[in-house]
Amino acid sequence: MKRESVPLLDFLKETDGSILILTHENPDGDALGSALALYLFLKKKGKDVYVGCKDKVPHFLDFLPHVDEVISLPDGKFYDVGIIVDSAGFYRAGTEVNVGKRIRIDHHVGGEFYGRYDYIDPSAPATASLIYELIAKWDESAIDKEIATCIYAGLATDTGFFKYSNTNEYTFDLAKKLVHYGADPNYVYRMFSERESLGKMKLISKVLETLKLYEGGSVAGITIFDRFFKETGTQYSDSEGLVNYPRSLEGVEVAFAMIEKPEEGVWKVSLRSKVSADVSKIAERLGGGGHKYASGCKIKAQNYEEALDKLLTEIRKQLQIQGIGPYSASSEKIA
Ligand SMILES: [Mn+2]
The missing domain is CATH 3.90.1640.10 (inorganic pyrophosphatase (n-terminal core))
Known part of the structure; x- marks a missing residue:
């Protein structure tokens, strides 16, 4: 509207x-x-x-x-x-x-x-x-x-x-x-x-260790555990933009970052799409919102595995609805 x-x-x-x-x-x-x-x-x-x-x-x-x-x-x-x-x-x-x-x-x-x-x-x-x-x-x-x-x-x-x-x-x-x-x-x-701190770089290093592919490589995600902030002397705002690392991988259509927020008892999720997936639909089904290419939500769960499972279920659903498989440059049509 x-x-x-x-x-x-x-x-x-x-x-x-x-x-x-x-x-x-x-x-x-x-x-x-x-x-x-x-x-x-x-x-x-x-x-x-x-x-x-x-x-x-x-x-x-x-x-x-x-x-x-x-x-x-x-x-x-x-x-x-x-x-x-x-x-x-x-x-x-x-x-x-x-x-x-x-x-x-x-x-x-x-x-x-x-x-x-x-x-x-x-x-x-x-x-x-x-x-x-x-x-x-x-x-x-x-x-x-x-x-x-x-x-x-x-x-x-x-x-x-x-x-x-x-x-x-x-x-x-x-x-x-x-x-x-x-x-x-x-x-x-x-x-x-270009004003990053050394702590932020150490945080990125820890976060990249968690980088994982799912769904045959069309989905990639990182996890930012709360202890990472303590270990590197960084804070929540330093997690801004880290979701762009999984998005930058070849073949990835949906990228996510899960950020632990123990004080709220939730996992904050940032979702990004590269070409055609509509991540706002995924976020909306999980109680959040945003745009087709950038959305977010919060997931309440007993533990990390449960939160990840809830998220992957909705991502999978959306990829199926839209009929999206692994993305490659050759599959992108130049209109
Ligand atoms: Mn804006």
């Missing part, structure tokens, strides 16, 4: 109440980039606006302009309006949210709806691109280097720095505009991808 930006635009122009912009827990570049871009813009427009998140800003995003203004939620305050970005619903905030009107800006398929001010477009490469559209319709001249950098960071990270299937003419067109307004592609890439 596609929702228009105009009702939201009119609402934001008129409102004089307090506005809290918030992201999902464990924010990624698109979530925080989108939230900060909208926050900086609305501040310029004289709005009483705040930006918040349950988790501490992760190291790989601490270069974003004005991250020190991100409020740690819950903060016990009431806001007239809450705008959640890049999330299928307010439940994704992972914390109590005390707001009057609820609004969602997002590019995920499905999820919760809060009314006519929601701005949702699953065809958008990133939530950040929706933020751009919203701002451009209001006052494009307000886009400065800081706002452009935040939007660019969201667009770049959600497209895997312009290589995933959501990379198209529009994506480059928008990137060009953002660079024109002052975003520096090399700076954003270096800040995001």
Whole structure:
């Protein structure tokens, strides 16, 4: 379902109440980039606006302009309006949210709806691109280097720095505009991808030891046990992006990462597809959601084996429904 930006635009122009912009827990570049871009813009427009998140800003995003203004939620305050970005619903905030009107800006398929001010477009490469559209319709001249950098960071990270299937003419067109307004592609890439710690490298090494193939090589997965974080002095946010290792194997169509979360008693699962599998269907059947190529869910189980079994059962089901076998370059048609 596609929702228009105009009702939201009119609402934001008129409102004089307090506005809290918030992201999902464990924010990624698109979530925080989108939230900060909208926050900086609305501040310029004289709005009483705040930006918040349950988790501490992760190291790989601490270069974003004005991250020190991100409020740690819950903060016990009431806001007239809450705008959640890049999330299928307010439940994704992972914390109590005390707001009057609820609004969602997002590019995920499905999820919760809060009314006519929601701005949702699953065809958008990133939530950040929706933020751009919203701002451009209001006052494009307000886009400065800081706002452009935040939007660019969201667009770049959600497209895997312009290589995933959501990379198209529009994506480059928008990137060009953002660079024109002052975003520096090399700076954003270096800040995001080339500031790893030695601990993170040791974590990757441990995680790669768990790499396994299933279903004749069309499925690959890694497991991140909680003890790995302790052994390497890393934390949960360091697991971001590791699912791309199993995806990079030849022949793999569905890749997954299972992350142990003992404090919640669940296994957090990240799912990725390479060409044709729709991993959002797998995630949805396990109580999660996302996009065709990138989705996630949480699995409750007595132990690791049970969680893995639940996951593999749903992956197998989806591959059967779609009639997908091991993928190779020669089987990919160039249309
Ligand atoms: Mn996104």
